[in-house]
Amino acid sequence: MSSLGKLVGRGLAVAGIGAAGVVGYGVYSPVYANDEVLHPPAYAWEHIGPFQKFDARAIRRGYEVYKNVCSSCHSMKFLHYRNLVGVAFTEDEAKILAADTEVEDGPNDEGEMFTRPGRLSDKFPDPYANEEAARYANNGALPPDLSCVVKAREAKEDYIFALLTGYRDPPDGVVVREGLHYNPYFTGGGIAMARALYDGGVDYDDGTPATTSQMAKDVSVFLTWASNPEHDVKKQWGSHMLMTLAVFTPFIIWFKRFRFSPYKYKRLVFRDQW
Known part of the structure; x- marks a missing residue:
């Protein structure tokens, strides 16, 4: 065989190996756990952008959603009532919100614990006394703390909004374990938290219609602000x-x-x- 033929043969061999590698990569490419989850779409949030800021009215409405819907199961251990001052509420309004809660304090002069109205320096109250009580009330599932939940999710506020509005009936062939609810945006498709937002579930102070999507948007903005108040x-x-x-x-x-x-x-x- 001539040198030209050997050169052509080697070129074809290299090309064949490259093609086999490309085909093999396509067939045996790794599959990650997140690939089995429906990824949330990217929404046009008002605070996204180098010169955009949070909508104070959305934060205020989002707090109302959290207080009336989410706070019965989810805590926000890193947020104090004073953090709301100058953001979505005045100081007097925040004091009223804090005073609506009962906080255990003490001991007093007699060495006993007592309860008092909340103050601006107090944290948001926990719905459960401890982790065991939270699991017992939720069939073994532990509701996550929402203080920094947006930072803990890859898609951030897009994921929160998609999750809250993504409840639906499971498609044919998908079996959801008893006690779980189908949500394609949650890993595995089965989530212990039932649908929490329904039309008219909250009465907004500013008269905004409390649709499911509106409440999901507002609480997503509120949780995003809570994760990054600066x-x-x-x-x-x-x-x-x-x-x-x-x-x-x-x-x-x-x-x-x-x-x-x-x-x-x-x-x-x-x-x-x-």
């Missing part, structure tokens, strides 16, 4: 830094070009005086 402050400081750079960048370029460059190209010679 969101607006960070963006505000970022915009200030950009404006500062825009002002000083021309001066820095001028200084580099006309003031510093002569020193850069000068040749300094140090002679021995001895």
